[in-house]
Amino acid sequence: MTIINSVATWLMKKRIHQIELFMKYPNEVQDEWFNQLINNAQDTEWGRKHHYRSINTLADFKQHVPLQNYDTLKPYIERMLKGEQNVLWPSEIRWFAKSSGTTSDRSKFIPVSEEALEECHFKGGKDMLTIYCNNRPDALLFTGKSLTLGGSHQIGQLNTDISFGDLSAVIMKNLPLWAEFYRTPDLTIALLENFEEKIEKMAHATKNVNVTCISGVPTWNLLLFKRLLEITGKNNLLEIWPNLELYFHGAVNFTPYREQFKKLIPKDDMYYLETYNASEGFFGIQDREEPGDMLLMLDYGIFYEFLPLERLNDENPETLTLDEVELDKNYALIISTNAGLWRYMIGDTVKFTSLNPYRIQITGRTRHYINAFGEEVIIDNAERALAEACRQTEAVIRDYTAAPIYFTDSKCGGHEWIIEFERKPDEFERFIDLLDETLRKVNSDYDAKRFKDMALRRPQVHAVPENTFVKWMKLRGKLGGQHKVPRLANNREYVDSILSMINQKDLTVC
Template identity: 60%
Template sequence: MEVINTFMTWIFKNRIGQIEKFKNNPLEIQREILFRLIHTAKDTEFGKKYHFRQISSYKDFNQWVPVHDYEGIMPYIQQTMKGQQNVIWPTSIHWFSKSSGTTSSRSKFIPVSPESLEDCHFKGGKDMLSLYVNHYPETKLFTGKSLSIGGSLQTNPLDVNKNSFSGDISAVIMRNLPKWAQLARTPGLDIALMSEWEEKIEKMARETIKENVTSLTGVPTWTLVLIKKVLEITQSSNILDVWPNLEVFFHGAVAFGPYRELFRNLIPSDGMHYMETYNASEGFFGIQDQKNSEELLLMLDYGIFYEFIPLDQHGDHEEKIIPLDQVETGKNYALLISTNAGLWRYKIGDTVKFTSTRPYRFKISGRTKHFINAFGEELIVENAENAIANTCKMTGTSISNFTAGPVYFGENQNQGTHEWVIEFIEMPADTDAFTRILDDELRKLNSDYDAKRYRDMVLKLPIVHFASQGLFEKWLKSKGKLGGQNKVPRLANNRDYLDEITKLL
């Protein structure tokens, strides 16, 4: 295994030169990507409709090709799902990533072309390993296996085309991995792609206990569930008793801050590393390229052309759309992408904030639809997650999930507030103190929230429900959304989620 480890480490190190190339020439690379996409799709139905053959500049592209949300591009996707090809992309598309992002009743089905699999999702996974082995050249990563928690697959939900499949992006990727990559992971696909999550976690735990696991890949929430199941079965005090050579957790999908201390308790090793990725159904966008950093490097050569909408103009009748060279650090932007799977000027619903433009590094700041602004407080997910993480650290507690929304003015009151439901792994000793500290942290992080909290004139102290473990899992299960890419919405500007969840308290 040492020989294989040495060889694989050398292989992955060789990609660093290409990463440096797009870091040093970001605008040139992005221009090449845009015109390659346009040229490739010029004879598709979409390309003909929007005159791709006549586009000769970014100005033309910006002027002629409309911006799409999911509802706008859905008819093209549905045509493709029914078996029609050359609609939005010239190569045949048979895979669709099922994405809800939250727990809304309507699922999104995102096309996954052969190019997006190979040149985006697979490439992102390789670059993740490349950056890791360059940070840690003495790694023994390839002497063992990667434990990856994937979703599940289904046949085409339209039931009119048996030659296409849908599922969580993790499951789509896993099902299409080359043989060498399949050999390097655990558990087998028969377990990894199961749809019944309670049975799946049990079988995953029992199967992987026998393996030499050196890395974990997945969403923090479900990874914790699996780790706890392994500890329960083995009666071990920490996971290193089971997997002594475990050295890295590649994580994504939700902010890691609230979970960091919990992982450190379960994996008590200074040699354990954590590396964040931003791999969504629509594409692989970012990788943490620096040690001990919360910033992600924008991956610019994956067949994705990026544009941005300043968040304060998002949803306006005439939104201002800017390319990469016009973004500024410290500002929130809604992300707009055109991809090698046929998504054209597509709003994915995520917001980002750039921390650097040389190279382009950023943080995920939230969702365009996940915020609370019922009283002008403009509370975004980034504020909430950082406040929760700080509060947990200060109170010696740990959580597994949370959500929050507004409590509106009533007939006999002129103040509103925010209502939180927080699921704890370790409950605070003083719940009143936890609530006050959380409020203080929110005020420090968000000046608009702080202004509305002044002397309780607009917003009162938050209402916090202290829930024990299992609440959110129970709610997700009731919605038929247990597992996979489904996540609890952190914030909502209405009470739809809150009213459902608080009924289960």
């Protein structure tokens, strides 16, 4: 295995030269991909409709193709789900990544082409290893196995030709043989739909395996780790996997989890590497050991545009290319991809921490949201759930905000709501249950994480006194005008601030 490790790390490092090329010539690489994408799609239905044969410049592209989102592409995707081909992309689309819903859909289905798998997702996976091996020349990663804990969605069939699933499941189902050899557990366990059963079987299947690398969303990984310690009686993961050296993480902010991971993996040189991978594409990899930003990957079959956040609501907003962006400004991410997403606004916002090379940080979403555990609760979800809870309990809400409750050693995460009622519900506990139940109905990711309280527990709701939000906004210097109460936040800044104000004034909170 040591010889194999040496050969594998040598092969991985050969890719570094190509990465250095796009770091040195970013605009040229992006121009090449722009032309290739346009040329490949010119005879698709979308390409004919938007006159791709007459597109010679980016200005032409912007003129012919307006900005898109899932709702605008949904009619095309629905036809593709039924098996129609050459709609958005010329090659056959047989796979769709099932992701969290938009404002109108409980779930969305993102097309995954063969090119997207090979040139984007698989390439990103290999580059994660490449960058790590380049940063750690003494790495022994390939002397053991990589444990990947994916999502809870099993592969499903819409018809005999079309399959869908969580992106991690789609990737695992299509992995090349060499990659499958180095991962654990086998697919019969990794692709289990029942997440509780999967955690149990993964813990038993991997407790005696030489695991050197872990990847996955921190929320899920913590559940697996705690179960492993329970069944083995060990104190930490190094007593189970003494050669563990690397953890790939993404999807949610790692900061709230960092201390818990340090306790579970008490190793000074444990390497944590952040990635930016979504159903729509693979975008960034942390290329330096110090956390904080990620290298924007420019040769994955994706052409990038960036919309300044202050222009988000303009009627015809003007996007920027890489050579036009500035440091420390928030941009909505716009992508055109080798799976047929055209000028697609994925909903994430980023800022650049470096322009040579281009490195980014994820700063949030284009809308208020809570995504501390991968649940992606947006305002539309919250409004619908609150409306239903109010309807059934005859309550009237004046103002509200909500934030995550982070994991502790003894409790799973949750959401904490602060609500000021005009008229309180006739049954307060029933109101909370209805809020929770409706959120589960309208948001599939929230529902998955609420399953048996494994990742999210029942919401905690505070009913606060009259004028609480007015007093809080006044304290912040944001009373009146166009200032609004922030409805959802992915951190506890607002919730803790309000609770602190209430406690200082000795007001009643229930």
